Amino acid sequence: MARMESKNKKLGGSSEAKNALVERAGKALAILKRLYPCHGTALKHGSVFQLSVAVILSAQCTDAMVNIVARELFKKLKSPEDFAAVPQGELEKLIYSTGFYRAKAKNLRAMAKALLEKHDGTVPKTMGELVKLHGIGRKTANIILSEGYGIAEGIAVDTHVKRLSVRLGFSRGKTPERIERDLMALLPKKDWGEVNGLLIMHGRGVCTARKPKCAECVLNRICPSAFMF
Incomplete structure (x- = not known):
């Protein structure tokens, strides 16, 4: 008992x-x-878009490693336009150290293209729109909303x-x-x-x-x- x-x-x-x-x-x-x-989040970022990239890279990877990779990555690729245009193989090399680099590169390019085609290049501010983007689930969407926009949806x-x-x-x-x-x-x-x-x-x-x-x-x-x- x-x-x-x-x-x-x-x-x-x-x-x-x-x-x-x-x-x-x-x-x-x-x-x-x-x-x-x-x-707050340990992921270093200068914009909501960079935060979105960082949270995708953080899957099965430490924040410390993401920050190391992102520092160099964001010197070369700064906007959704850059990520949408970069070749898959080149992006894979840039994010290799975060692990699962093929899937992450594919998701990052697809996310960037979706932002340009459907959201005028801006990261959306609702859970429903965020989880439709490649590489973003409810957990990462919550981080983007909270850390990027100060919105508490979950x-x-x-x-x-x-x-x-x-x-x-x-x-x-x-x-x-x-x-x-x-x-x-x-x-x-x-x-x-x-x-x-x-x-x-x-x-x-x-x-x-x-x-x-x-x-x-x-x-x-x-x-x-x-x-x-």
Whole structure:
């Protein structure tokens, strides 16, 4: 019985009232905001279009490597026109170090052409339009909207957000879509754009996948998974 109660508590189940869970989620976010006052995307960019390119390159690649590649890439290719015109093979060489370079090059060229043909060369400002572009899914669209336009339409869920959301008991979800819905139900819309950056920073530095540093964690008093690893 004790084990079952512990499991329910960990997952934010019926033993924890919804209002208490909302309060705990808000408290956790407030603590992380104080700990990480600068928590925007680590991807370097000078425009919303460059941000869109960077998030496509970031799939299965570290932000640090994307920034290294993008620094040289944006010296040669600066606009949708440039990306639409560059030969596939040349673009592959420029982004090779980010991995999956053939698919990424294909998506970047197709995205740039779509922007020119359907959006006057401008990155759209709605989720519906963004996810129709090659290489952009809901997670990357959320980042573009939040970081590029200051629009909160959802919460970008990556591996760090998924891991911390489950450990903190904010979601039982197995998919990014379910976890996003759970987080959106717990947190006010004005905070949605900050969740990804905050949980990424905490996930990288403290709540790591293996051997999380629970003793050092500022959330260990309100985290149902603390010291369970």
